[in-house]
Ligand SMILES: NC(=O)C1=CN([C@@H]2O[C@H](COP(=O)(O)OP(=O)(O)OC[C@H]3O[C@@H](n4cnc5c(N)ncnc54)[C@H](O)[C@@H]3O)[C@@H](O)[C@H]2O)C=CC1
């Protein structure tokens with residue numbers, strides 16, 4: 041079981057969560073942890089709304105270039121940072137007068153990155169996690185990983201949905217969902233981030249939002265394989281629909297609400313990553329489908345495709361939470377992607393396995 045916290049608050053609980061003075065801390069200073077694409081996009085978004093942002097990065101040369109040239113040379117380099125954004129490699133400096141923190145480090149590196157900055161995080165500093173995935177080994181979602189490090193009672197929220205960094209940076213209309221168990225916090229972050237090009241919905245269903253965001257990356261790899269194999273629209277639509285069913289089945293087993301999986305962080309993000317051209321996870325799948333090895337693909341990119349590690353975590357998580365017979369028939373896409381990534385079958389063998397499964401009721 042990944043979490044001991046309730047996945048869905050009562051109606052009364054969610055009402056309180058929606059009504060706590062949103063916007064009360066507007067124009068505070070933010071620390072954004074992680075200078076990859078999404079950290080940069082979030083820094084741009086916050087600064088455009090008038091917030092000061094310290095972007096905490098690892099590499100001194102990236103830090104210097106951001107401060108001197110106002111651009112990150114490695115990610116979204118065509119976008120110029122406003123003067124309100126400053127890069128630093130020093131957590132003490134970044135957290136000194138900050139009121140909020142955004143976490144944008146890939147999940148598999150998050151535990152180490154958070155452990156390093158933990159001494160600087162004030163006990164009441166709200167944290168907004170932007171990362172999507174399941175940690176290998178512990179099988180933790182970000183809510184559990186963060187809870188382990190800063191404490192389960194720490195104010196935290198989780199943002200997910202179809203939100204490509206490049207489109208946010210380009211100020212193209214985007215809608216996301218923010219989940220939190222902390223009363224009022226999802227609304228507070230929503231008020232801070234929302235604008236006429238960025239719209240935030242709220243929910244108390246943290247597990248649903250996190251499972252939707254993590255599993256869609258695995259489904260996106262499968263969708264990419266579908267394209268790489270040269271299959272058509274029929275196959276893609278079927279794969280994505282059945283993928284959403286598997287996401288819903290897992291989310292319900294973990295205590296989430298089906299409404300969340302039908303929303304922005306489930307179906308919405310799955311559509312965005314599977315049907316659009318921007319997804320790195322989908323691109324991994326396309327290249328696998330075209331016959332490249334996973335090793336070659338990963339070696340050729342400086343961006344993280346979270347679905348690769350999460351695929352292996354997700355099958356372990358399913359095995360832990362669902363003891364029913366033949367899980368590979370209940371979650372054939374998720375188990376199939378993991379086997380392909382482990383080199384146990386080719387994408388074409390995976391396709392044949394899906395097409396020749398025992399016939400069944402649609403659920
Ligand atoms: N890029 C996007 O469009 C979106 C990304 N996300 C999520 O945001 C999270 C961050 O992804 P991106 O910013 O896209 O990453 P990215 O692929 O653009 O960059 C990777 C980042 O990870 C950092 N990193 C690598 N190894 C590290 C380590 N050992 N410790 C600390 N940091 C390390 C790199 O320095 C770099 O800043 C992921 O969970 C991703 O799923 C969510 C929505 C959209």
Ligand SMILES: O=C(CO)COP(=O)(O)O
Pocket residue numbers: 172201202203204205257260309312313318319320321322344345346
């Ligand atoms: O989560 C994302 C968009 O919502 C980004 O997807 P990729 O990591 O596959 O590019």
